[in-house]
Amino acid sequence: MNSNKFFEDYEKLKTVGQGAFGTATLYRRLNDGKQVVMKEVFLMDMDNSEKKSALNEVEILSNLNHPNIIKYLGSFQKEGSLVIIMEYADGGNLAQLINAKKHKNEIFTEKSILNILSQISAAISYMHTNKILHRDLKSANIFLNMNGNVKVGDFGISKMLNTRSQAQTVVGTPYYLSPEMCEGSDYNEKSDIWAIGCILYELACLRKPFEAMTLPVLVQKITACEYSNIPEIYSDELSQLVHSILQRDPVARPSAKYIHDTIVPKTAKKFEAQSAKISVSRERSILYKINNFGDDQQIIPQELPHKTIIDFSIGYSHSIVVTIDHCVHTWGENDFGQLGINNTQKQTFATIVKSLQHEKIIRCAAGRNFSLFLNAEGVVFSCGDAQQGCLGHGNWDSVQSPTIIEALMHEKIAKISCGDEHVVALSTEGRVFTWGSSKNGQLGQGHMQYRCSPLAIKLLNLTKIKDIFCGENETVLLTINGQVLVSGLNNYRKLGVADQEKIYLFTPVPIREKIKFVSIGLNHTMMLTENGVLIALGRNSEGQLGKGNFINYPQPQTIKLRNKITMIACGLNFTVAADNRNVVWFWGSSYKTYKNMPHKNSNSVLPLSKNRGEDTMIIKDFGIEESLDQFDSQCAKIPRSILAFYASPSNIKTGNVIYVGEIKIKAGNLYVLAHTTTPPPVKQFTDRDINKDTMSQIGGTTAAPTTLTSLPNMV
Incomplete structure (x- = not known):
């Protein structure tokens, strides 16, 4: 075979392997685009036995023909090297x-x-x-x-x-x-x-x-x-x-x-x-509300259909849930029509937004008296209070039914997020749009005004954005390289920029680690790196940075827990995290006293219970894992476990599992979304339970109150 002519028919793509005696290179055949691997073995650097081994591979490959064996396509020698041509497996190893x-x-x-x-x-x-x-x-x-x-x-x-x-x-x-x-x-x-x-x-x-x-x-x-x-x-x-x-x-x-x-x-x-x-067990989701942290901790499952939840958002006065069948459920206050049900009546229980039933909604966001919805085609809808311009319709008129934001129809939106009075949208092309209030600079548009229609943000160096996050008065952008850009209220330097109380243009934060998630609280911010490490910024007077003290640091601080952190959420003056073992951690101030809290001398990251049964799916724990000296009258200075989601081996073997899907904090309350495959509990309704105006019959399930009888067992 003429090796020079042979290589003329191929385009070199990349090196896929390298060793002491050769390299493996990926090539594309020009006539049909087929990719092959050429393994070049340097015979000149080998002794006789090593040369024999190389030639042995050729002999073996040429004699093998099986669908589960890398196919031999040929070989030749050139300039002291043996080149073996093989099938390319494009899925790695x-x-x-x-x-x-x-x-x-x-x-x-x-x-x-x-x-x-x-x-x-x-x-x-x-x-x-x-x-x-x-x-x-x-x-x-x-x-x-x-x-x-x-x-x-x-x-x-x-x-x-x-x-x-x-x-x-x-x-x-x-x-x-x-x-x-x-x-x-x-x-x-x-x-x-x-x-x-x-x-x-x-x-x-x-x-x-x-x-x-x-x-x-x-x-x-x-x-x-x-x-x-x-x-x-x-x-x-x-x-x-x-x-x-x-x-x-x-x-x-x-x-x-x-x-x-x-x-x-x-x-x-x-x-x-x-x-x-x-197979009768099917994944569904449970949304828990936890409104205290301490010996009076309350874990309350929200009254929702027995379906998988793909997104949820909690505002100060109303809540939104999107289920896997693209149904949108809202409940809470409705003075401005923020529930999207074409009236202003308050809803105690989850109610389907009928006007969105055929829109394939996949994302939602709840602000102060307004709501946003994103469908699978990248179209954004909004409803509720327009006084701050958050509906994005180009006017200041409130609407009671979800309405398309026409100004974004030329863009395919991939993500939406909002604060109390501002909104951020990210397109599939990495372009960012902001609107609403910028009184703290959160729109990143260089002013303190209100805007009632989306405006594209111009970033230096044509930076492409891959994710967006909002605090109450802050916006954080993540670039495709993991860089962080911030705007908005920078009290206690919580956004990582020195000497600026308010940031009016998106400004880079000098953090070397690649960030994948950001949560912004009232006075502090937590950033989660791709390696599961936390970076904390801002006020620490209540121990919310998790450093084991109450010192306010001028520079970002690294926080490491014993397990890899997968989720993080910042509250008023506290932080909650979930790790890769489905343990939920808390640190900071919850405005509760810990003086009389019972002490457990346990070093287990999964809070233990003496009488844990085989059917246990969730374990609740209020024990302090180290010493009572680490807590003062109001603050937990270091992370401690408050909740663990657990399925016993027998549960798992029968297909019944439970795990944390997402955590969010609003108004001092923690919301934990859990996914499980256990069958839902059975409830016999009384006449008092059933309110025909507020109960939604959905696919044979109901959103009216239920009693959890099979999941979870609280210990």
């Missing part, structure tokens, strides 16, 4: 997928695990049938394409065996070595099976079964088969499969063919049968 799941605090479903295992075992069964050992099976060598197909690759140290031979050279990645390889004994295809078991374990646990700081300790653990059980959320059959593979005796391990043909189908069948039994 399994190790990357596992790390992504771990980073997002997600797990693989058992169905997904069995699907991946089936494809891996099919590929290895094919190889073993053709007398080929892989010898370096690991999650990084299991490639994926965008269709979800698994492709086994990287055969640089594979070895062809005849029916009587066994391999003796110790090769492979240490974490996946079999006991016989660790001991230097002869090994065969059952060492590949061991590696499959390690990958299976990694899928279930998001970590390797054998880990150690040093190689001798790692080898000791492998040879002793010392590993923990997989989580109880997975079936007994899957757990038994792990144990059947990760056993010391190679002869006792099942073959790849038996795993693929018998074990996986059998396990999948039992899993599907179990899933069919629990």
